Amino acid sequence: MIRKAANRRNVRRKPGPRADIRAVRYSAMVLAIVLVLALCISPAATVQQIRLRRPLLSLAHERRGVENALHMNPGQPLVRLDRKGIERTLEALPWVRRAAVTLTGRSVMASVIPRRSAYTLRCSSGQFEVDDDGYVIRPKRVGIRLPEVAVDGRVRLSVGDRIRDKRLLGGMTAAMLAERVECLRGATVSVDRNAGICFNNWDRVTVVIGDVEDLPRKLAVVRAIYAARSDIGVTVSEINVAHPRMPAGRPRQQSGDRPADRRGV
Known part of the structure; x- marks a missing residue:
């Protein structure tokens, strides 16, 4: 009886379904981290150029204000692109009524509708x-x-x-x-x-x-x-x-x- 009980304790249990799920989750998490790191490092996943669509603002300092509000440089990772945040920053400028930021390939396109003096x-x-x-x-x-x-x-x-x-x-x-x-x-x-x-x-x-x-x-x-x-x-x-x-x-x-x-x- 004692020998049979010892043999049962020494028997190695096979991994169950829960262990398989944990392994899959761990692998997915590792893969996601690797992909994010790859996106941050890869030149193909960075901003190539930033464009301000027409209509351009008539005053030079207001146009520069819009360009500065984009606060992005070519080479910045695309994963760090906060389009809504950039739009809010642009619309906070007194001369901008509405702004829209879109991503086309690796190009960031910003368009603004200026306020008109009445x-x-x-x-x-x-x-x-x-x-x-x-x-x-x-x-x-x-x-x-x-x-x-x-x-x-x-x-x-x-x-x-x-x-x-x-x-x-x-x-x-x-x-x-x-x-x-x-x-x-x-x-x-x-x-x-x-x-x-x-x-x-x-x-x-x-x-x-x-x-x-x-x-x-x-x-x-x-x-x-x-x-x-x-x-x-x-x-x-x-x-x-x-x-x-x-x-x-x-x-x-x-x-x-x-x-x-x-x-x-």
Whole structure:
């Protein structure tokens, strides 16, 4: 009995299914490590070139900013390519609306959609170009002609910010809608400390709008006034449509103070 028990203990057990599974997993893990190392070392698995697709940005420093944001050099392993991370970095630039990074063979292709300036904003923080989503793109360039919004009072703003101040948003809305009104096209929008809006028009008539409430109706009244008297600037210095049902006007004090001819603007 004792000898039989000893013989049973000395019998070597055959590996079961679990041991086979562990061996397969271990082999797969080793193979994966070898493949990753091969990809990191092999020249055939590295970035060969980086291209920025058109449309190219018009300003040289903004184009360089996009190129620097790619932060990749030829020869970098493809396994380290974080396309989503690069896209987020590009879209964090104030002048980039949207970015896409694709991989074609060993070439990294980056394309950007730039933000387009819709207004210029003049405030205590400086003069800026702003897009139609309210993002501050860059300081105002010399010679650029866009609808201008001038805001009174202290405003803290810098490049890259998104405008959320109600006064500024109201002024931008007024500027956008005024572009559809021929008689106000090109006028400067002014916003006071109480969010009151007025247009400094091309014929030196101040058009007082008041707040943004019922803005389309107020602009329709202004359009009707100019349609009835296109030369109203000769005798009137201010039109007030803050109460659109009862528009008012202020006559010019000096008859010799005539408005400029629009053709010269």
